[in-house]
Amino acid sequence: MRVALARVAGLAVVLALIGLLPWLSGRDAALSVLRARSAEQEATAEALTAIREDLGLDAGPLALLGRWAGGLLRGDLGRSWVSGSDVLPSVLSGLTVSLALMGASLVVALLVAVALCSRTVVRGARGTLRASGSPGATAAMLASVPEFLLATVLLIAAGVWLGLLPTSGWQGPASMVLPALAMGVPAGGLLGRLVDDALPGVYAERWADLWRASGVSASRIALASLRRAVPAIVPQFGLVAVGLTGGAVAVEAVFAIPGIGRTALGAAKAQDLPLLQGAVLALLMLGLVAGVLAHLVRGWLLGPGLRDAALALPAAPRRSTGPAQRAVPSVLAAVLLAVIGWGLVREPYAVDVSARLSAPSWHHPLGTDGLGRDVLARLGHGAAATVGVALAVCLISYLIAVAIGFLPSLSSGIADVANALPPVIVGILVAAALGPGTAGASVAVALISWPPLAAHAAALVQETRSAGFLTAQRAIGASPRWVLTRHVLPAVAGPVARHALLRLPGIALALASLGFLGLGAQPPAPEWGLLLDESRAYVERAPWAALSPALALALLAGLAVSLSHTTSYAPKGQRA
Template sequence: MRAGALLSRVGALVVVLGVIGLLPWLSGRDPALSILRARSAEQEPTAEALDAIRRELGLGAGPVSALGDWLGGVVRGDLGRSWVNGSEVLPSVLSGLSVSLTLMGAALVVALLLTVALCTPTLVRGARGTLRGNASTGGPAAALAALPEFLLATLFLLALSVWLGWFPPYGWQGPQHLVLPALALGIPAGGILGRLVDDALPAVFEERWVGLWRSSGCTPGVIARAALRRAMPPVLPQFGMVAVGLTGGAVAVETVFAVPGIGRTALGSAESQDLPLLQGSVLVLVLLGLTAGVLVGGARRRMLGPGLRDAALSLPARTTGTVGIANRVVPVVSAVVLAVVIGWGLLLEPLQLDTVARLASPSWGHPLGTDSLGRDVLARVGHGAVPTLGAAVLVCVCSYVVAMVIGFAPSLAAGVAETANAVPPVIAGILVAAAIGPGTVGASIAVAAVSWPPLASHAAALVQEARAAMHLSAQRAIGSSPFWILTRHVLPAIAGPVARHAVLRLPGIALALAALGFLGLGAQPPAPEWGLMLAESLPYVERAPWAALAPAALLLLLAALAVSLSTLPVRRVSIGVSRDV
């Protein structure tokens, strides 16, 4: 590991720890006042009461001293005491962590089983020499990967718990309560892993050694195992990112199914302003993500061996063929339906109340029914597209600009990007909400803070490749200035591919913003935002399922559009250095 990358990783981790430790002061509110209100909302915030709390918790020394005390406590295994009930934070964090680790372990089993199911046809055909063209599982895998965990959890709750009654909808009393949360977390993760491996295998089977082994009489089983080992090192970093994604997705899934895990603990502590419990919960989630990344990196280095550890190992570019009819029709249909629903909804009033028509079924007057306050659902989903998609475009542009700047410092990009990747959007949303309060601006800042690393990693890899090109060596030899090389050769080589990568991530950014709205960390009532609408309709899902299905259907159409964009032909896939899926 290069010294620059190591320093950047350590520096970024220190920044994250500093933000967590300074949460009581970053909010701009008096920590003593927050503690007083958390303990007793009726008590008058007199100067004497606030001074007593400051003396009790040592808040009078200032933020720097408090940060040092908190970090010292972390080193000793002491995370402090809850501001609400005075209990120790560490036991609560460990209790939630054990539940979350159980859930994540079950979700990982689901993801690996799904990965095997998606990749087995390609692996078998490639080992037998019958693989022709693109792998057939790319489309289904991409469709599963594009499903947000909170949306899948809501659909499972509706279909398998409310309508069919196969599984309990809430709680954590037995193995039967583990099934639906594990499926909601594991299916998208399995789709991502399945597509990554499935995309990598055809390029491996096109390498010359496969034909040589086959002509030498090696069995398909031997070839399949060797091909799988050859394909795994470049995609292993993505496995770590998927594991990090499980920690963020678990927050929403635990909230939907009322699972007492560490994610739900963090969200509840943010809502109650119990900052010591929030600090401990977020710290554990961040360390969990970093640990997953370190373990996967070690596994990759072990698989590469000493001869290739310091060398760049990437798979050959996988060329894609012509775009199928389905890949042409799906984006057009999705875009048309979204445009019609949004345009129709924008013509209606989203905040008009009709208490007589509360939870009304779809009719000519209300094509998508009404919500619990009698507001027209079609009007709200139409107007909700503006904050959801508009904020997503702005976040996407900001992420692209940051990626283009940081991409020219590959060592810095590697360390900072890996650390930022360890903070899922939901965790970033909790931190931002704790600092500046929930809202559309805070949600946009949170998603932007964690959306640039994949683009920056992609840009850094392209910059390294461009600088090593032979024609640039010739340009330097004939005396071309660095500015000329940068503006005429390097920038044009990376701007286009990174921009296409950013466009592919636009629907995912919109879904991340919707997830924060669903958790109450984004737009606040009565704003007509898709994620918030879905959260507001959950308590009434048995009486009026259409109120939840309308925003869910639009989010699914958005996911379908993301799948169609991601399956378009590309010139080059850099699996080992970017999070392209």
């Protein structure tokens, strides 16, 4: 009941904010609608008055919101302010396209995840699991690939050069291949890493050793271990599925796909309030359904696990790391800092049209962009706006997630609602109140970055609290504070911290996407996401301009996963 109430409350708050968007923005909604209907029509007082009377804007925001809510109860989403057509068919059409694309992307993501963790599954089932078997670095690199950059590269390589697949529009299954790859590969990298991180703890349990000693086949042990490890991260699968639907705005824009995310973005830009409300309502309903399904699947996989102390998920065993593995974070950090430091001593804003799109040379080590500006300089100066802000947002999201994870009923409902909103939509709402800029973009990304971490934390809290040794601790008189600080919190903080580190490149990309849409860092700021977007138009002629910030994000991802990997393991025999 509390979960349902949290979902309803979150849904009501979001819809109310969207309904009040024209008044929160401080802009004249009638003028925005007039410009959307006809850019050439003169904005006379008579024309604006006519639009206000037609849309009922003079009645005030609360009356307008009330009329929309009343229509919603009758199954009527209203009529578009721009086209005058019914909203419901447009929403259903966009949602159908996005669901099909989500399904294809999820298949790609699952295949990538299986490929990444298959080595750990096999070695763990045979009892030969070693630290070297972790695909964490590869997974993090895949998870950090900018979706819109991957989409652009796939479009040029497979669509334009080879002519194998459609490059735009929505003509059938063939149109899904390239967008599904662009979205599914990064999602698969994240899911594969999460599954791989959970498996060592399962293989270290007594039942696994007993089954191996009893001659049980490796395949049966592997299946049982997967069923044992997956429930803790099932909520992540649901959140990823919704993210693939509502968060695909950039990919839909690259391939001109008429999905629900692109529909919501277009409606927001045109101040088409009924269409925006309908699109966001569809995304929120999808999020709630995905949350319920994830909860049911998790309960089915666990069975009586939450009532059986023997099935409480343990901490992963700490495995040894060699000198080479311990040196990886230092090497990656040194390379990243060297590039940033070299760029900081150069001028990022100097324009030299005669040198535009120059290839890398001694004078311009990473080449120049479309205006002849030095890419290395812009990369170095953009580190603070990209990495610094992303680190701050990541830390805030982590603290919120750990705190709210101890209230699983509340966090589950709110997380479903928050995750159903793509950063673009949240960025629009925040920018309406705070104005565009880095601060508004940071708040927007922070608001939607904590749900996956909170879902992970809530699952770990629930399973750790059911452990038999905690029952024994309480029986011998251990205080709740002792149990919390010495057992529950350590079991939650570590895995969620590693999860947060893995999401650091994604947070940086979310900030970049808002900058691309004019809601975050503004040109000519040398922000890494803006560098990617500015180079998108000429990626075929000057790939170095796009590859430089992409490789910087990959280095950031590699550093994040290396730190999470080395901090999660210790010499053999020292168990958590």
